Every structure is written in C-alpha cells, then in structure tokens.
Amino acid sequence: xxxxxxxxAPARPVSPSISSGKELxxxxxxxxxxxxxxxxxxxxxxxxGPELKGHLFIDQGHxxxxxxGEDFGLxxxxxxxxxxxxxxxxxxxxxxxQVSIHLPxxxxxxxxxxxxxxxxxxxxxxxxPAPPARRSAPAAAQPPSPxxxxxPPGAALGPPTTMVRLTTRGQVLAARGKDAxxxxxxxxLIHALAQLIAADLGRRGTPAVHVRGREKxxxxxxxxxxxxxxxxxxxxxxxxxxxxxxLG
Amino acid sequence: MTREGVLQLxxxxxxxxxxxxxDAQGELLAQMCPPEITEPALRRTALRVARIMRCAxxxxxxxxxxxxxxxxxxxxxxxxxxxxxxxxxxxxxxxRALGMAARLVVRxxxxxxxxxxxxxxxxxxxxxxxxxRSRDNVS
Numbered sequence: 002x003x004x005x006x007x008x009x010a011p012a013r014p015v016s017p018s019i020s021s022g023k024e025l026x027x028x029x030x031x032x033x034x035x036x037x038x039x040x041x042x043x044x045x046x047x048x049x050g051p052e053l054k055g056h057l058f059i060d061q062g063h064x065x066x067x068x069x070g071e072d073f074g075l076x077x078x079x080x081x082x083x084x085x086x087x088x089x090x091x092x093x094x095x096x097x098x099q100v101s102i103h104l105p106x107x108x109x110x111x112x113x114x115x116x117x118x119x120x121x122x123x124x125x126x127x128x129x130p131a132p133p134a135r136r137s138a139p140a141a142a143q144p145p146s147p148x149x150x151x152x153p154p155g156a157a158l159g160p161p162t163t164m165v166r167l168t169t170r171g172q173v174l175a176a177r178g179k180d181a182x183x184x185x186x187x188x189x190l191i192h193a194l195a196q197l198i199a200a201d202l203g204r205r206g207t208p209a210v211h212v213r214g215r216e217k218x219x220x221x222x223x224x225x226x227x228x229x230x231x232x233x234x235x236x237x238x239x240x241x242x243x244x245x246x247x248l249g
Numbered sequence: 250m251t252r253e254g255v256l257q258l259x260x261x262x263x264x265x266x267x268x269x270x271x272d273a274q275g276e277l278l279a280q281m282c283p284p285e286i287t288e289p290a291l292r293r294t295a296l297r298v299a300r301i302m303r304c305a306x307x308x309x310x311x312x313x314x315x316x317x318x319x320x321x322x323x324x325x326x327x328x329x330x331x332x333x334x335x336x337x338x339x340x341x342x343x344x345r346a347l348g349m350a351a352r353l354v355v356r357x358x359x360x361x362x363x364x365x366x367x368x369x370x371x372x373x374x375x376x377x378x379x380x381x382r383s384r385d386n387v388s
Contacts, residue, residue: 180308183307183308184308187304187305187307187308190300190301190304191301191304191305194300194301194304195301195317197293197297198293198294198298198317198324199317199319201286201290201291201293201294202286202290202294202322202324202337203285203286204319204320204322205319206318206319206320206321208318208319209317210301210316210317210318211314211315211316211317212301212302212305212312212314212315213310213312213313213314214309214310214311214312214313215310215311217308217309217310217311218310219305219308219310233308233310246318247323247340248316248318248323
C-alpha cells in the first residue's frame with residue numbers, strides 16, 4: 002500500500018459482520034461506498050479483484066482515499082467501481098497519511114455520474130434510505146464530527162441533484178433524481194439550441210450551458226465520450242461541475 | 250440616453266465583443282455587435298436564448314442568468330423585468346466587472362425601454378380619443 006499512515010486504525014471492526022481480517026463475501030464496491038458513507042463512521046477496507054488488489058478508506062461519510070493496482074485517488078475509485086464484484090475485507094492496518102479524494106459524497110457522485118454513466122446506474126440507482134449507524138466506537142476513537150448531526154450528509158447544500166446522460170439523438174443512458182425525464186427533455190432541447198446559437202455567432206467548439214435560477218441551476222455539457230450530460234439541482238452542489246465546464 | 254448608448258457601458262469591460270437587449274419573448278430591441286455577427290443571426294440568437302430560459306423555467310428554476318460557453322467565447326445573459334441583456338465576451342471573462350456593468354446597464358435600460366413602450370402606447374391610444382377619454386375618466 003502506498004501513502005502509509007500515521008493515522009490510527011479504527012478501534013473496532015466496522016460492523017459485527019466484518020470482523021478483523023475475516024473475509025467478507027464478494028460484493029460491489031458501489032454498494033460498499035453507499036452503505037458505509039451513510040453512517041458517518043470510519044471504515045477501511047482491503048479489496049481483492051480477480052487481478053488487482055486495492056484499498057478504500059471512508060471517514061465521516063466521505064471516501065477519503067482509494068487505491069487499486071497502480072492507481073490512487075479518484076482514478077482508483079472509478080476503477081474499483083467499474084471492477085465488478087470484489088472480495089471485501091475489513092482493513093485494520095495503517096491509514097493514508099494524506100487524503101487523495103477531497104470531494105464530499107454528493108459532489109463525488111456528481112463527478113462519477115458525469116464520468117461514468119454505467120457506474121451511476123450501478124451505484125446510484127435505486128436510491129436507498131440511509132441505514133442506521135452501525136458502529137458504536139468509543140468517544141476517544143471517534144471524535145464527534147460537526148457532520149454527524151441528525152441531518153443527512155449534504156443537507157445544507159440543498160435538494161439532491163438530478164442527473165441525466167443522453168445520446169445526441171435523445172436516448173437516455175442514465176438518469177437519477179426527481180423529474181429526471183423532464184431534465185432530460187430540457188437538456189436535449191437546450192443542447193440543440195446552444196449548438197444553433199454557436200453556429201449563428203460563428204463560434205466553434207462544443208457548447209456548455211449553465212442556466213442559473215434563484216437557488217437551482219441547470220448545467221448541460223457535452224461529455225468526454227461525446228454524449229450530453231445534464232445536472233439540475235442546488236447551485237452550490239453543482240459548483241464543481243460548473244467550474245469544470247468553464248462556466249464558474 | 251439611447252439604448253445603444255447604455256450598451257456602450259459594457260464595451261468598456263475588457264473582452265466584451267458584442268452586446269444586445271431583447272424583450273422577454275426574445276425579440277431583439279438593441280444591439281452593438283461586430284459586423285460579422287449579422288442582425289438576423291442575432292435575432293435568432295435572442296429568440297433561442299429566450300427559449301432556453303423558458304425551457305429551464307419548466308424545470309422550476311426561476312431563471313436569472315444563462316451562460317453559454319463556446320470554445321474561447323462566452324455568451325452571458327442576464328434576465329431582468331421585461332427582457333434580457335446578452336453579452337458576448339472573449340475569455341478570460343472578467344465576470345465581476347462584467348456583472349457590475351450589467352447591473353448598471355439593466356438599471357439604466359429599463360426607463361429607456363419603458364419610456365419607449367409608453368410612447369408607443371400613446372401613439373396607439375391617441376388614434377382613439379374616445380378610448381383615451383374613457384380611460385382618463387376611469388382613473
């Protein structure tokens with residue numbers, strides 16, 4: 002493992018079903034992330050794929066570090082999410098000295114959604130209610146976090162984001178969130194209009210559109226794989242994507 | 250001050266290439282754009298921007314702004330009561346200065362637009378004195 006750590010390992014196993022060093026059944030990393038980000042706890046995992054091995058660290062509802070083969074950070078997380086079922090074990094060794102993923106869960110998922118529609122389908126759909134906290138670590142091992150209040154993670158940022166991805170012909174590849182169908186329709190039309198505007202103004206390049214309302218925004222961009230990605234939700238939640246689209 | 254005179258304010262901000270004002274339906278009211286952007290093209294653009302905003306309104310956005318990026322250029326559109334202000338700018342866009350200039354323009358353009366609308370209404374109503382009289386009596 003790279004980035005060996007000075008941070009203490011969790012004082013207890015992450016859950017009664019994952020005891021130290023005991024092999025867990027094979028499972029999807031997406032499920033693991035969704036499940037263990039919800040309880041605001043501190044969890045480390047060793048992951049075994051058919052060829053490569055990896056680690057995943059979750060702290061207070063955030064994926065803070067991932068390694069898979071030679072990759073680490075967001076690239077490793079994407080590879081893990083793509084990798085299919087893996088052998089999952091509780092990790093009680095050292096923690097990474099530095100975090101490699103800085104995004105809060107919602108932004109992380111927004112980013113993953115734009116990069117990997119198949120992963121979105123696998124990880125984000127269908128939405129599940131957050132499970133109850135599964136750890137009862139001593140106060141010394143688990144200092145209270147301001148984020149561990151009764152409100153769900155990211156609640157302060159406003160309502161969840163609706164995300165869709167569709168082909169230029171309008172076929173929806175992935176969708177999640179409230180009114181996803183309406184957002185997909187809007188994205189298809191907005192993208193078409195933006196292309197016509199670009200042509201009329203004599204400008205080249207694939208257009209990106211950010212429509213900003215009082216609290217919500219709608220972002221429509223052309224993705225790396227040349228289809229249309231749209232996100233609609235609280236402007237604060239979309240800030241990273243808006244900046245990445247060159248419209249910040 | 251004329252509409253074009255008000256738009257000139259925006260051209261003092263570095264990177265601004267063209268500006269236009271349209272009504273809420275997207276009908277072009279005034280513009281200051283380079284000759285390579287023809288007026289018909291700008292009319293279509295204003296209509297399409299209005300459509301984008303209405304489209305986003307259907308997604309419950311209460312639209313205030315609409316920014317489009319094309320390669321090194323951005324079309325920034327501010328919505329105000331009665332219309333939209335569009336600015337085509339070249340990157341890097343100085344958004345703070347542009348935002349303030351846009352606010353000034355919106356503040357100054359509204360009396361100009363509404364005065365024109367009132368004059369137009371007067372021209373119409375003056376052709377029908379009886380209607381005007383009855384309206385005056387009501388008020």
